[in-house]
Amino acid sequence: MNHTTHRPVFLNLLRIRQSVMAVLSIFHRISGVLMVLALPVLVYLLSLSLRDAQGFAQAADLLQHPVVRLLLVLLGWAFTHHLLAGIRFMLLDFDIGISRAAARASAWLVLSASLLALAALFVFYWLPGVMS
Amino acid sequence: MSWRAAAGLRSWLLQRLSALYIVVFLLALASAWGGGAVSFEAWRAWVAQPLANVGLMLFVLALLGHAWVGARDVVMDYVKPVQWRYLLLVSIGLVLAGLALWSLRIVLLVSG
Numbered sequence: 001m002n003h004t005t006h007r008p009v010f011l012n013l014l015r016i017r018q019s020v021m022a023v024l025s026i027f028h029r030i031s032g033v034l035m036v037l038a039l040p041v042l043v044y045l046l047s048l049s050l051r052d053a054q055g056f057a058q059a060a061d062l063l064q065h066p067v068v069r070l071l072l073v074l075l076g077w078a079f080t081h082h083l084l085a086g087i088r089f090m091l092l093d094f095d096i097g098i099s100r101a102a103a104r105a106s107a108w109l110v111l112s113a114s115l116l117a118l119a120a121l122f123v124f125y126w127l128p129g130v131m132s
Numbered sequence: 133m134s135w136r137a138a139a140g141l142r143s144w145l146l147q148r149l150s151a152l153y154i155v156v157f158l159l160a161l162a163s164a165w166g167g168g169a170v171s172f173e174a175w176r177a178w179v180a181q182p183l184a185n186v187g188l189m190l191f192v193l194a195l196l197g198h199a200w201v202g203a204r205d206v207v208m209d210y211v212k213p214v215q216w217r218y219l220l221l222v223s224i225g226l227v228l229a230g231l232a233l234w235s236l237r238i239v240l241l242v243s244g
Contacts, residue, residue: 029202029206032199032202032203032206033202033203033206035199036199036202036203039195039196039199039228039231040227040231043231043234043235043238046235046238047234047238049172049175050175050176050179050238050239050241050242052172053172053173056172056175057172083155086151090148090151093148
């Protein structure tokens, strides 16, 4: 038995050049996991905000903290990416834009839009809060 | 197709239906508040409304159900040793179920 060939077999995902669709898909997962990790904090904020006026003010104060606001920027990106990529995946489920060219184009579109949203959140939401 | 055989299809459907409801609820929330300043009284009064109250509880269930299906898929794809997989899935399930009960309690106490 001699099955040895000299073709490279890259099972290491980091060594394979990924397509834009694959990048989009892994970001969909990463953004989803980020939001799941944020859930306990979000439920805590919900409970604070509805407890009494002091709790509401406490929650509002917490959301003004620069580090918390930076985390909100990250969560804002995660939500935007997850939403846009999710809409794209759902359209693909219905065979809309399923051709290779269209799927590549929509993947680039979603990826640029989510990165644009990240930049916009940083510049228009985070920076003004730190400057003031 | 039996109930068990349709397990994958059920998760697939749950993921899409919950996603749609999450988006619809967030749009309703955004249109109700429209980016303006919110006071504690107005926020609590809004949550106490029957429609918003039930809508918020459904949102909690949709969000945590969506999180469960997604997290389970991620664990099943990347965690192979069966004991780690079980430990992780049980932990995530317990935390998400706890968060669901906690959120429902918060929302129910507002209407009560």
